[in-house]
Amino acid sequence: MSASLEQRRHLVTAIPGPRSVELMARKSAAVAHGIGTTMPVFAVEAGGGVVKDVDGNSFIDLGSGIAVTTVGNSAPRVVEAVQQQVAAFTHTCFMVTPYEGYVAVAEALNRLTPGDHEKRSALFNSGAEAVENAIKIARVHTNKQAVVVFDHAYHGRTNLTMAMTAKSMPYKSGFGPFAPEVYRAPLSYPYRDEKDVDGTVAARRAITVIEKQVGAGNLAAVVIEPIQGEGGFIVPADGFLPAIAQWCTANGVVFIADEVQTGFARTGALFACDHEGVVPDLIVTAKGIAGGLPLSAVTGRADIMDASHVGGLGGTYGGNPLACAAALATIETIEADGLVERAAQIERLMLDRLHRLQADDDRLGDVRGRGAMIAVELVRSGTDEPDADLARIVATSAHQAGVIVLTCGTYGNVLRFLPPLAISDELLTEALDILTDIFKEATS
Template sequence: MTTMAHRLPQKRHLVTELPGPRSSSLTVRRRAAVAPAVGSAAPVYAVDADGGVVIDVDGNSLIDLGSGIAVTTVGASNPAVADAVAAQAHQFTHTCFMVTPYEGYVAVAEKLNELTPGDHEKRTVLFNSGAEAVENAVKIARLATGRDAVVAFDHAYHGRTNLTMALTAKTMPYKHNFGPFAPEVYRMPMSYPYRDPLAADGVAAADRAISMMDKQISADSLAAVIVEPIQGEGGFIVPAPGFLPTLAQWCRANRVVFIADEVQSGFCRTGDWFACDHEGVIPDLVTMAKGIAGGMPLSAVTGRAELMDAVHPGGLGGTYGGNPVACAAALAAIDQMTTLDLPARARQIGELILSSLSATAASLANDGRDVIGDIRGRGAMVAVELVRPGTTEPDPELAKAAAAHAFSRGVIVLTCGTFGNILRLLPPLAIDDELLREGLDIIGEALAAD
């Protein structure tokens, strides 16, 4: 693995209380101009970012353990990505691939066809956001199969459009009073080993879901099963071994399209290129976004050629889908992932995080504060599930307080989970070990605080 050079000093440095006066002033302006429905995890305003740090308008340097929700995998200002963006912008920023196509789109499609699981013939189409990719994957599955029904899972998150809200499990803040939602969406139980004893056996958990699908829908009415190989917003839930392969095998046997939503878990995040790779699962369709383009808006659906080719000309697309600047960024970001061997780096980061969190859990338990119910994840996608001492009862208040405490000390950490009780760690794969350890120490401090 090649060492990454950094433009900014990789250190936490606070010159004001957080938020500082300039950030506070911007918040006043924001309230007068921006709809309050758009929230922010950290009330500071960024002016620079590199490696594992974000610099705010007051000159504070914060440790970034969120990566813009798994987006800035290669760093928020990776030089190769920045140069590629600048070079393409000097040539042209847009022509619309549906009007005057360009090589960058084709090159990204070729790369995704190569990298995604399976050696079968594939096709790719590019969009702007993860929700757009998911929505179009369902469209493809429905058209190719001639069926309507779609299965999603408990704790799932797939986006904020009407169809993807229907696929998403959590009501607040994603679905509340935004309905009615798209029809013919069915929800099945997920493999959640910490909270469901049956789910500790992945094959048994999959068989339970399959039995329910047979009873409620029947395979000949089912277009697709969509699942996150590691659930993101739902709490970084890692299904038990055998769950995903069993579902995928049943789908193939019944000509149901198996869609892997790798929007958050893809592009080296879990220690492999895609989370499906850990069990050798080969999806029919893969949805991607977030880490794909180093921070530029781009998403994709890659899938079996016979499914993708079933859609009539003009049936897929969008004005900005596969924007040339975003495509240039994606090609540079993917090259960086390969050159720097970021799957290996993600595994190293994961080992460091798990070691630190395990020590924190043991220390807290020794002090009679056994508030860490579960530590789980793969690679640089790790969750801490917080509970009330001596129980498995979710403690969302502790998660919120710990995240706030960490922020006050200059560490950006995100929460998630159906119950709001999970700290999720998504550091840039460009982060230094020393900086990461400091951030983890502060999280331990935050969990120990009264």
């Protein structure tokens, strides 16, 4: 983090400021229309819990670049590691002349991910790319083709991962046809499930759908986000994940945990599966893995990971040396700075404030999440009817007040909070104070 970047919210212009307005005009003329932005401001510096724009405005960061800068933007160890690596070499392609950094990242992932069995890892660039490769690995291992995903799921924007993603707009609409042999099962959604549907009942419901509509004999893999991301930060009821995993093991189906958004201390455990002691056959990671550099991975049981023929996995940039250096520094930062516990501290602070706000405002239908992955589902007063308009109004008002927040959810009615673990309690408290005032004034 730049020593000159003061850790405070500070607005010196209207939002957006004149330089951002100018740059947005250039964006409109140069960048494809389909690339949207959440906020109409352009960043020049970021670190700790703050993002600074070209007009000199400083925003409290509750987004972390969508859960990427978990250890903080430009974290010191990451900056130093990347600087050293870029001076040595920037690329050779691991498949041509390999280098130690790739191997060291694989060793770290094999050590840190759930389970003490023998593991292997393969590195890629994006979360979607890693999800696709996990499916490839599961298919060649099982010699089966079908894949099961869940309601509200988000797995990416490539053709296969669009098929796996539940929400049409904006992720899928108009982009088909999609990859075949993808099936969807019902998720445990405690806020919207009937009262008697606990985790084990919800798992039985999902398994019944899988057995009737797909059949274990045709099924290569079940893929699930242990806590859903774009779908609304839905935390399945206790017992749901273990029951699905146990069914997979009993039926020769590969259980794949998509921890792209939940991994690397984000949820107050190193991985979200750790909360219930679930050990996936394969785990997919990205986002927080490398402090802002593009890197992703598939890690899993050695016999499954080794099923592919030589040359069947890889890619020109997968495991780029700069990204590997950043990943090793990110992992060191998480372990040395106690960031798993820091995520748990953030959870306690945020949930306490949000539950108090919920007690005074029934439009906060549900407050949920783990660690520094917290959400509020907004509904119309006196009902459980989703209120996407209120979510939009609150988010836009927060942006104008200097707080970066994101929305998500199948119904577009969820505010999600993903602060960097480097953020101070003071900045978090100030952001929550601002949100409290916004809710008092907001109508939809």
